[in-house]
Amino acid sequence: MSSPISLSALAPIMRRIMVDTVQIFRPGPEVLDPDSGEYIPGPDFIVYEGLGAVFSAGGPGMVLSLAGQVYQDDTRDRYRLLTPLDAPLASREDSVRVVAATVDQGLLGRVWRVLDISDANTLAVVRTTWMDESTQSTGA
Secondary structure (H helix, E strand, C coil): CCCCCCHHHHHHHHHHHCCEEEEEEEEEEEEECCCCCCEEEEEEEEEEEEEEEEEECCCCCCEEEECCEEEECCCCCEEEEEECCCCCCCCCCCEEEEEECCCCHHHECCEEEECCCCCCCCCCCCEEEEEEECCCCCCC
């Protein structure tokens, strides 16, 4: 019987792939703004901050026309987030942002919505989380 692969042996490879710093977060509870007397979004609850990588997972989805109405069958902005196996699982409706980009500065300022709980596999080397981009503009 062969011994399982040690994740520590893979650490140098993972550091070469996961070169960015990412945050998985969810909205914090609303707080009362004493000046306006209204409830405003509270600070985000950070689930994970650490090594990660964001990859586009394909091109545009299929677009169908139903009775003259355009209907997008699949998201156009599907992405994959890779994190180390010791990172916590992201939950449906969590969000992801890149807080430090090593190579592509175009990742900064963008936000993705987690589509489903992070994948978990017997033979996993990294954790994969499927996302949909929720950023509407580059802010430029």
